[in-house]
Amino acid sequence: MSLFNTSRLVGKTVLITGASAGIGAATAVLFAKGGSNLILVARRIHPLKIVAEEAAAAYKASGLTEGGKIATIQLDVADKAQVASLLDKIPQDLRNVDVLVNNAGFAHGVDKVGSITDADIDAMFATNVVGLISITQLFVREFKARGAGHIINLGSVAGREAYPGGSIYCATKHAVRAFTEALRKELVDTKIRITEVQPGMVETEFSVIRFRGDKSAADKVYEGIQPLVAEDVAEEIVWAAARPPHVNIAELFVLPVNQASATLEYRGN
Template sequence: MSVFNASRLLGKTVLITGASAGIGAATAVLFAKAGSNLILLARRADALQAVANAAAIAHKESGVQSGGKIASIQLDVSDKAQIAALWDKVPADLRNVDILVNNAGFVKGVERVGDIASEDIETMFATNVLGLISLTQLLVKDFKARNAGHVINLGSVAGREPYPGGSIYCATKHAVRAFSGALLRELYNTPIRVTEIQPGLVETEFSIVRFRGDKSAADKVYDGLVPLTAQDIAEEIVWAASRPPHVNLAEVFILPVAQATPVLVDRTGATITKE
C-alpha cells in the first residue's frame, strides 16, 4: 500500500493565500493534481490567474475525475474588510472549505532595531500575523460547525530561532508559531487538524522582496549551497493534508542539508547536491 494516499484529497476544497507565486503557486498545482478544488487568494491578479491556469492544466493532465473547480480572487489578507467580504466573492459550491493554507507572508529589509521603518513593521505584522489570524478565525468558525477541517500555517525557521537583521520578521513568525500552538491545544478534542510548516532557506521571490528588488543581493543568500525550492515545501504541505484523519503533523521543520539554524549555513559546497 502506498504511504501517500492522494484519494484522501479528492474533491476537497483548499483555500490558499499568497497563491500568486512561490510556495503558494506550487502548492496550488499539487493539490490540483491530487483532485482538489481550489480557492486561490493573492494581491496580484494577473499572476494569480496564471497560477489558476497552471493548476487547471495540471488537474486535466492528471486524469483525475474529481475536483478541478478553481476560483482565483484578488485579495489582500492585511485588509480586514476584504477578508470579511470574502464569501461574497467565492462561488457557492466552493464555500465549504476543507483545508486552509495560510501561506501569505513576506519580509522587507535587513535593518536592525532602531533603524527599521514603521511602515515595514506595520505591513509585516498586518500580513504575516493579523491577516493569518483573521482568515483563520473566519474559517475555524465553519470548521467547528461542520466538525471537520485542517489549518496549515506557514511558519519559518525564523519562528524557532531569531537572528540579527530579522527582528520584525522573526517576531511575526514567533507569533505564528504561538498562535498555531494555541489553536492546536484549543482544538485537541475535535477532528480539526492544525499544522505548522517551518521551512529554512527556500529560493523564491522571498529574498528579492527582502532586498527591495535587488536580485544580486537576493542571489547571495543562496550562494554556495542548494536551497529548498517552492516545490519541496508544497510537497510537505500536501503530504500533511493527505494523512489519515487520525494523524496530525503538528509541526514540520524542513531545512536544506547545508543549514542547521538561521545563521549556521555551510557555503563551501561540500554538502549534498540537488537531484
C-alpha cells in the same frame, strides 16, 4: 497503501493565501494534481490567473474526474474589510472549504532595531500575523460548525530562532508559532487539524522582496548552498493534508541539507 496516498485529496476544497507565487503557487499546482478544488487568493490577479491555468493543466493531466474546480480571488489579507468579505467572494460550489493554507507572508528589509521604518513593521505584522489570524478566525468558525477541517500555517525557521537583521520578521513568525500552538490546544476536543510548516531557506521571490527588488543581494542569500525550492515545501504541505483524518502533523521543520539553523549553514558546495 502507498506512502504518499493523495486519494484523500480528491474532491477536497483547499483555500491557499499567497497563491500567486513561490510556495503558494507550487502548493496550488500539487493539490490540483491530487484532484482537489482550489480557491487561490493573492493581491496580484494576473500572476494568480497564470497559477490557476497551471493548476488546471496539472488537474487535467492527472486524468481524475472529480475535483479540479478552481477560483481566484484578488484580496489583501492585511486589509480587514477585504478579509471580512472573503466568504462572500467564494463561489457557492466551493463554499465548504476543507483545508486552509495560510501562506501569504513576507519580510521587508534587514534593518537593525532603531532603523526599522514604521511602514515595514506595520506591513509585516499586518500580513504575517493579523492577516493570518483574521482568516483563521473565519474558517475556525466554519470548521467548528462542520466538525472537520485542516489549517496549515506557514511558519519559518525564523519562528524558532531569531537572527540579527530579522527582528520584526522573526517576531511575526514566532507569533505564528504561538498562535498555531494555542489553536491546536484549543481544538484538542475536535476533529480539526492544525499544522505548522517551518521551512528554512527556499529560493522564491521572498529574498527579492526582502531586499526591496535588489536581485543581486537576493542571489547572495543562496550562494554556495542548494536551497529548497517551492515544490519541496509544497510536497510537505500536501503530504500533511493527505494524512488520514485521525493523524495531525503538528509541525514540519524542513531545511536544505546544508542548513542546520537560521544562522548556521555550510556554503562549500
